[in-house]
Amino acid sequence: MERKDFIRKGLMGTGMFVASASVGNVIKNDIDELKELDVIGFNHLPNTESKVKANTVLHKADTRGHANHGWLDSHHSFSFANYYNPDRMHFGVLRVLNDDRVDGGKGFGRHPHDNMEIISIPLEGDLEHKDSMDNVAVIKHGDIQAMSAGTGIFHSEYNKNEDQDARFLQIWLFPKTKNVTPRYDQLTLNVEDRHNNLQQVLSPNADDAGVSINQDAWFHMGKFDKDFTTEYKLKNPANGVYAFVLKGDITIEDNDLNQRDGLGIWDTTSISIKANSQDAEVLLMEVPMSV
């Protein structure tokens, strides 16, 4: 693993809070200039296959919210932007799971964030990131990026390549503590380490494997041969696990899942996993269930 060295100076100490704009002025912000889409109403895609049990929730891929802006095609596992479904607000502290495709050369212009743990996992292509902490980086498949937005940051994200789509997961967790000093972390992972193994890619601890965030959450990624089985033991039995299938077919606790299906489980100490196709890939997100 290669932990890249980035400037991690906090905004509070840099004087960058002395914003030049006054309240009342208009600040150009490309992210908010997306063409308005029709409002998506309640339960516009009913989850007719839901197998909600006492301690599980199933989100099939085709029940997710969908917004196609042309240059950006996004599927939302939870309510986001103009997709609002009161039954899909969050899973514990997991608030956003967006599955995004961005056209070549396009992207999200400079826009703000605060009080959110924002994790980006590129699946294909390269994303160029710039932020108000002076971080400039390109993240690609195999990398993971984490930002603690805390008291406030501005950043932009663009598809670095003009001739190739970029696909990535954008994941937001409610922070453990509000108003922390903003920070940025990025890591290049060895994807071979997740072959028939659950590779830890995120944790609350800076000295543990993966990037670290301001929340008691652990993420693992695995890529499995057909019929491979394993078990994930929760770090904290009070947490829940939201499993998101990146590729192929996987059975988790007797729930047959296909590509981009999501399954949330809580009130358990471990979950069983079985790959039903070759090179099946999964992302496990263990998160506190109390917001």
Added chain:
Amino acid sequence: MEPVKVNILAVGRHEEILETVLRIINKSENWTAHGALTDEKAIALFEEQKFDIVLLCGGIEEECEAVLRVTFTEKDPEIIIIQHYGGGSGLLSNEIIHALSKRNSLPNSIS
């Protein structure tokens, strides 16, 4: 006769983010927003006009938030006070719509 807009008071410490929040809210034809960077300004605005929602944005110290919540609730027991997370367009509409839907589902809600 124009429909009455939902009036929102956004309080936050980061000037540029607060401005973004106000701009996003005011883009909606059904909502209108006023902003305050300080507690004093927020309370003054609250005394001047009737708000439906108070949106607590980033940077507000814990103690200040507690005082604001008590002050607003004492002045208007029906006020909805919500925390805004994310600092931009991603969750803002969701948070407001969700708060309004919860209010409207209450037995004594005003449609």
